[in-house]
Amino acid sequence: MRTQPNAPSPDRQLVGRMAGGEDRALGELFDRYGKTLYALALAIVREPADAEEVVVDAFGQAWRSAASFDPARGSVGAWLATIARSRALDLVRARGRRAKVHERAALLSDGGVATPLAAPGIDPGRGAEQSEARLLVGRALGALPEPQRVAIELAYFEGLTQSEIAERLAEPLGTIKTRMRAGMEKLRGLLGPLLEGAS
Amino acid sequence: MSDHPWQDYAAPYALGALTAEDRSAFEAHLAGCDTCRTEVRAFSEVAGLLAHGAPAVEPPPTLRARVLAEARRVRPIVSQRRGAPVAWLAAAAGLLLAVGTGVEAWRLTGRVRALESALAHSDSTRAAAESTLVALTGPEVHVVSLAATGRAPTARVFWNHAKARFIVLAFDLPAARPGRTYQLWAIANGKAPMSMGTFNTNAQGRAYAVLPVDAQITSLGFVDNCGLTEEPAGGSPQPTEIPRLLGAWHHSD
Numbered sequence A: 001m002r003t004q005p006n007a008p009s010p011d012r013q014l015v016g017r018m019a020g021g022e023d024r025a026l027g028e029l030f031d032r033y034g035k036t037l038y039a040l041a042l043a044i045v046r047e048p049a050d051a052e053e054v055v056v057d058a059f060g061q062a063w064r065s066a067a068s069f070d071p072a073r074g075s076v077g078a079w080l081a082t083i084a085r086s087r088a089l090d091l092v093r094a095r096g097r098r099a100k101v102h103e104r105a106a107l108l109s110d111g112g113v114a115t116p117l118a119a120p121g122i123d124p125g126r127g128a129e130q131s132e133a134r135l136l137v138g139r140a141l142g143a144l145p146e147p148q149r150v151a152i153e154l155a156y157f158e159g160l161t162q163s164e165i166a167e168r169l170a171e172p173l174g175t176i177k178t179r180m181r182a183g184m185e186k187l188r189g190l191l192g193p194l195l196e197g198a199s
Numbered sequence B: 001m002s003d004h005p006w007q008d009y010a011a012p013y014a015l016g017a018l019t020a021e022d023r024s025a026f027e028a029h030l031a032g033c034d035t036c037r038t039e040v041r042a043f044s045e046v047a048g049l050l051a052h053g054a055p056a057v058e059p060p061p062t063l064r065a066r067v068l069a070e071a072r073r074v075r076p077i078v079s080q081r082r083g084a085p086v087a088w089l090a091a092a093a094g095l096l097l098a099v100g101t102g103v104e105a106w107r108l109t110g111r112v113r114a115l116e117s118a119l120a121h122s123d124s125t126r127a128a129a130e131s132t133l134v135a136l137t138g139p140e141v142h143v144v145s146l147a148a149t150g151r152a153p154t155a156r157v158f159w160n161h162a163k164a165r166f167i168v169l170a171f172d173l174p175a176a177r178p179g180r181t182y183q184l185w186a187i188a189n190g191k192a193p194m195s196m197g198t199f200n201t202n203a204q205g206r207a208y209a210v211l212p213v214d215a216q217i218t219s220l221g222f223v224d225n226c227g228l229t230e231e232p233a234g235g236s237p238q239p240t241e242i243p244r245l246l247g248a249w250h251h252s253d
Helices: A010-019 A023-045 A048-064 A076-094 A098-109 A128-143 A146-158 A162-169 A173-190 A192-197 B010-014 B020-030 B034-053 B063-073 B085-099 B105-121 B123-137
Strands: B141-148 B154-160 B165-171 B180-187 B194-199 B207-212 B225-232 B245-248
Touching: A010 A023, A010 A048, A010 A076, A023 A048, A023 A076, A023 A146, A023 B034, A023 B063, A048 A076, A048 B063, A048 B245, A076 B034, A128 A146, A128 A173, A128 A192, A128 B034, A146 A162, A146 A173, A146 B034, A162 A173, A173 A192, A173 B010, A173 B034, A192 B034, B010 B034, B020 B034, B154 B245, B165 B180, B165 B194, B194 B207
Parallel strands: none
Antiparallel strands: B141 B154, B141 B245, B154 B165, B165 B207, B180 B194, B180 B225, B225 B245
16 A cells, blocks of 8 residues: 555655754644644644644654654554544543543434534645545545444544443444444545555 | 454554453454554554544644744654664664563564564675674663653653663652652553652652562553653552653663
């Protein structure tokens, strides 16, 4: 799936320069991913001040650990998203906001009360590449049957396990597992163009 | 991989949605299964793209400057692979071997394979890499430097694998508030932080502490980072704040 193992992508070159201590490379990486990570953090922590903290923290961790970035394990974008998501979920957990998470899960389980997280087409965006990704991901999520999308979003944005999702939605665990897998398979197919371009 | 008994695990694993028990079982399986590793990688990329599914929102204009200001306070961990890929691979393999196998042993397997193929590529680099490997596995000591994310305090933690001890040195770190203590955390990516123990600094802001290494930490296999938080006296089961000091483990050479 990776295109050219011997030709590092612009992202990987940036991370390489960061590992060499070049903070301008960090600035460029922020220009490419700052908006996406901020939106991700805000979707999870819900408060702008907390989301900022998460983003500063996430880029800080990326900066400090740039030398240990391993392209064999995935793309720079996925690496950054993983860092930011786990920071954001840690913050939510540490501050005992599970109540809010559960509230939101309850809303989702009532069916259709919560609007889809993805809102394609309304974002003029700064980086064309990231806007295109946003558009495609928004469309792909929109193309999933609602129950599959909800299962995936509860896992990704709320950090719930399959068992917790089953409990929240009062559905059998097997049903949740099936939905999650089917949804992810479908996304994998729909997002193929982005996956091939990522490295 | 339609007949593969683990086929249902890769997608939820990538989403972090497996229970701790299932995750451990699956990670043990991953150690020996190329098919599942490929699946996990593919689904992890899909999961990474889900970040774009968050509602579009413009970050505050000051955020970029904050990110850069933060970075200027902390130097990145020095890269060991620039210009010497084979030596770096050897270092990575040596590091992991010194830590021992664990739930992320499959990562070790991958790196060792990469090392092997790199070594096979050239006999002359083989000798150098092997001697590096021997040198690194000898002392069995890792070190992590924790740099300031805000004020000036620093800490350095040595992990002596042979004696199963953490040796903690802290400087310019004001003593924890009354009824509170400092606590160190072993952080393996994708897993809950594990307590490394508690300590406090003296009136001069200094500390020297020796903490036993819990077997649970050893069983993590590969520990990515070390963090320091202030917690209620006696310590907490999980950190209750964002780490005040944080550093990535790297080798002492």
